[in-house]
Amino acid sequence: MKPKRVNSSAVFSLRTRTVFGGIFFFLALLLIAGAWTIPFVFESPSILYKFGIDKVFLRTGKVFGVTTATLVFFQILLVSRLKVLDRIFSINRIYTFHRINGITIAILALVHPILILAAENFTLFPFQVRYWPEFLGVGVLVFIVVLVTTANWRLIFGFAYDKWLRFHRLGTLLAIVLMLVHILFVSETFKSGLPRVLVYLAAGINFLLILRLWYRRFFPGNPGKRTFVVSKVEPVGRDAFAVDVRPDDGEVFSYIPGQFAFITPKSTDLPGEEHPFTISSPPSRSDALQFVIRSQGDWTSKINRLKGGEPVFIDGPYGLFSHMVTPGNGPIIMIAGGIGITPMLSMLRYMSDLDDQRRILLIWSNRTREYIVFPEEFENFKRDLQHLKIIHVFTRNPRDGGEKGRLNKTKLERLLERYSRKSEVFICGPFEMMKEINRAIKKIGFSSSRVYKEEFKL
Ligand SMILES: Cc1cc2nc3c(=O)[nH]c(=O)nc-3n(C[C@H](O)[C@H](O)[C@H](O)COP(=O)(O)OP(=O)(O)OC[C@H]3O[C@@H](n4cnc5c(N)ncnc54)[C@H](O)[C@@H]3O)c2cc1C
Structure with missing residues (x-):
């Protein structure tokens, strides 16, 4: 079969990404502003009775409150897997925004009641029924802090990823509903008119996005998630298996080398969880997809139980880690750690299929030679x-040949001596290795x- 060339319109150019990204940030800032x-245009009566510094405290507290709510609105947007956002920023970066935004929300949500109380000389609200919206607000604050803390320091709490994810999704939904009630009843500002309409509008958009996510998750085979069938699962290196799948119907969706997808198997022996994996096959071969999966945890260690003929639902492609998003045909340096080779594998397979003869250096670090896949x-x-x-670099067995020990600045300086500083550099591997190489490079x-x-972490 003649190799298929990916249409370059599948990728936004750097310029388009910069322009669209700028527009997105501008609109976000406009919304926050x-x-x-x-709180200035639609003053609540409580502000009218405050003067001097108390008025400043109360108004600033309200500004912190509306900012928190606006950022919560963005939180859902950021994890909605909207293709357009992925093409501009890449979903990995969007999850980083989501994490930073979450921490900002927790800080603003903590300062909001402190400023409101400062306007009352820190006199606590009496424990009376009429103050229920304020007490509900305290509940929302506790919820937000718990959600953000467990998201960022999950391991301290001994949470397994899949359990944490379920808790995080359900907790977020509950926090949003409670926050909505708090906003609608806590202040005269949101009792009627434009502010109430805007709250309904933002809540409506958020709930539609949540419904869309649920639909995609619970109704596999929908237009967002395509059905594939396992054709082969075979060992390809130590603790690593190649999973080949072919479309249940029609052709494989178009993607660029290096992108990834979320896969959800429907198997008798493997839990039907959704996990992200790089598509290691090249888009030049459009009849099947391949994922190379290394056993690293409770789910991936069961991947060999997946059997031929079992369905797999695939949501993708996502990501921008590809030589195709870089301008020109210049030299490429790839630095991979262990299973971090999979995006490079897809890129090399694609370049080989298309006879792309540019200068490439691949530095691949593995514990020992038996960890090399294919x-x-x-x-x-x-x-x-x-x-x-x-x-090849081997960190554990000096008898395996190649370079020995971990990659560091001295080693990279020597290995890259004759390579142009204008080369495009791709790094994928364990977090600590990437941090060190990024700094060194x-x-x-x-x-x-x-x-x-x-x-390899969202
Ligand atoms: C963009 C991307 C591409 C990846 N490509 C590959 C690849 O080609 N080959 C490969 O072997 N691995 C790849 N991974 C890593 C792979 O997704 C994890 O190793 C796998 O999900 C671990 O699941 P587990 O239950 O076995 O391990 P666990 O011990 O439960 O999890 C280990 C870590 O994996 C992440 N993780 C676990 N479950 C999920 C989930 N459902 N969704 C998102 N993250 C999760 C978490 O950061 C967690 O801390 C990739 C990850 C990402 C984000």
Whole structure:
């Protein structure tokens, strides 16, 4: 079969991404600024009875309150897997925004009642029924702090990822509903008129986005999630399995090399959880997809139980970690750690299929030689891609040949001595390794605008 070339319109150029990204941030700031005007334009009677510094405290407290609510609105938008946002920022970066936004929300939500109480000389509200919206607000605050704390320091609480995720989703929904009730009843400002309409509108959009996410999760095979069938599961390296799937109907969706997808198997022996994996097959072969999965936890350690003929629902593609999003045909340096090779594998397979003869250096660090996946295929790449050089690094067994020990600045400086500082650099691997390499690579003269990182963590 003739290799299929990916249509370049599948990728937004850097310029388009910068322009759209700028517009998105501008609109977000505009929305926040608009929310800030509400306590000024639609004054509640409580403000009219305050003077001097108390008035400033009360109004600032309200501004903190509306900002918190606006940022909560963005939180749902950010995890809605909207394709347009993925194409502009990449979903990995969007999850980072989600995390930072969550921490900001918790801080603002904590300061909001402190400022309101400061306007009352820190006299606590009496425990009376008429103050129920204020007490509900305290409940929402506790909820937010718990959600943000467990999201960022999950392991301290001994939460397994899948249990935490269920708790986080349900807790967020409950917090939003309670916050909505708090806003609608706590202040005269939101009792009627435009502010109430805006609250309904924001809540409506959020609930539609949540419904969309539920629909995609609970009704597999819907237009967002396509049905595939497992054709083969085979070991390809130590603790690593290649899972080949073919579309149940029609062709594979279009994607670019290096992108990933969320897969949900419907298997008798593997829990039907959704997990993200790089599509290691190249888009030039449109009849099937492949994922290379290393056993790392309770779910991936059961991946070999998946059987041929079982359905797999796939939501994707996502991400921008690809040589196709970089401008031009310049030299490429790929630095992979362990199973972090999968996006590089897809890129190399694609370049090999299309006879893309640019200069490529692959530095691949593994514990020992037996961790290398598809060793023969990588040898064949050296034949097909004439300007490809592969340097193996082994951290555990010095008898395995190649470079020994962990990659650090000294080693990289030597290995990259003859490579242009204008090369595009792709790094994917364990977090600590990526941090060290990212720092080292910049110190030895590569510009951060040409360094692309993919962390296997959302
Ligand atoms: C963009 C991306 C691409 C990836 N590509 C590959 C690949 O090609 N090959 C490969 O072997 N691994 C890949 N991973 C990692 C893979 O998703 C995790 O190893 C796997 O989900 C771990 O699940 P577990 O239950 O076995 O392990 P656990 O011990 O439960 O989880 C280990 C870590 O994996 C992450 N994780 C676990 N479950 C999920 C989930 N449902 N959704 C999101 N993250 C989760 C969490 O950060 C968690 O701390 C990729 C991850 C990402 C984000």
